[in-house]
Amino acid sequence: MEKTLSIIKPDGVSRNIIGEVIRRLEENSIKIIAMKMLHLTKAQAEGFYAVHKERPFFGSLTEFMTSGPVVVMVLEGENVIQKYRELMGATNYKEAAEGTIRKDFATDIEKNVVHGSDSPETAAFEISYFFNNFEIVG
Numbered sequence: 001m002e003k004t005l006s007i008i009k010p011d012g013v014s015r016n017i018i019g020e021v022i023r024r025l026e027e028n029s030i031k032i033i034a035m036k037m038l039h040l041t042k043a044q045a046e047g048f049y050a051v052h053k054e055r056p057f058f059g060s061l062t063e064f065m066t067s068g069p070v071v072v073m074v075l076e077g078e079n080v081i082q083k084y085r086e087l088m089g090a091t092n093y094k095e096a097a098e099g100t101i102r103k104d105f106a107t108d109i110e111k112n113v114v115h116g117s118d119s120p121e122t123a124a125f126e127i128s129y130f131f132n133n134f135e136i137v138g
């Protein structure tokens with residue numbers, strides 16, 4: 001079974017979309033095997049997004065990610081990395097497919113409500129960034 005890391009970003013939490021995101025996971029038979037709420041520090045956000053540190057949006061992205069609490073989850077299922085990316089929609093909500101989370105709720109290319117790992121290697125890094133083995137059930 002594959003695992004992926006999901007984050008409901010500060011815009012999703014502050015706009016009360018936590019339940020809607022979780023509803024879509026459950027509706028699509030994606031299992032939540034770990035979950036917690038965190039308010040990231042700048043250093044924690046920078047470490048999580050280290051792969052983007054040379055990008056022009058890095059400073060703004062890490063500010064945004066520390067602007068309020070986030071909900072981090074580990075999801076499990078067959079092909080769940082790709083399946084969850086499909087539920088999220090494209091990074092730029094203007095290019096996201098109809099019915100995706102980002103198409104329905106994102107307000108900005110940065111404030112796009114959700115994060116999902118993009119490969120098995122990234123998922124392993126991102127899951128271990130937030131959770132230890134005792135915090136993951138199943």
Ligand code: ADP
Pocket residue numbers: 052057061090091109110111112114115116118
């Ligand atoms: P994704 O979250 O779809 O995997 P990326 O890994 O490319 O997208 O980027 C990480 C996050 O950085 C995006 O979800 C978004 O919040 C932000 N971001 C990406 N591209 C831009 C951009 N051109 N301008 C501002 N923020 C961006």
Ligand code: MG
Pocket residue numbers: 116118
């Ligand atoms: Mg990414």
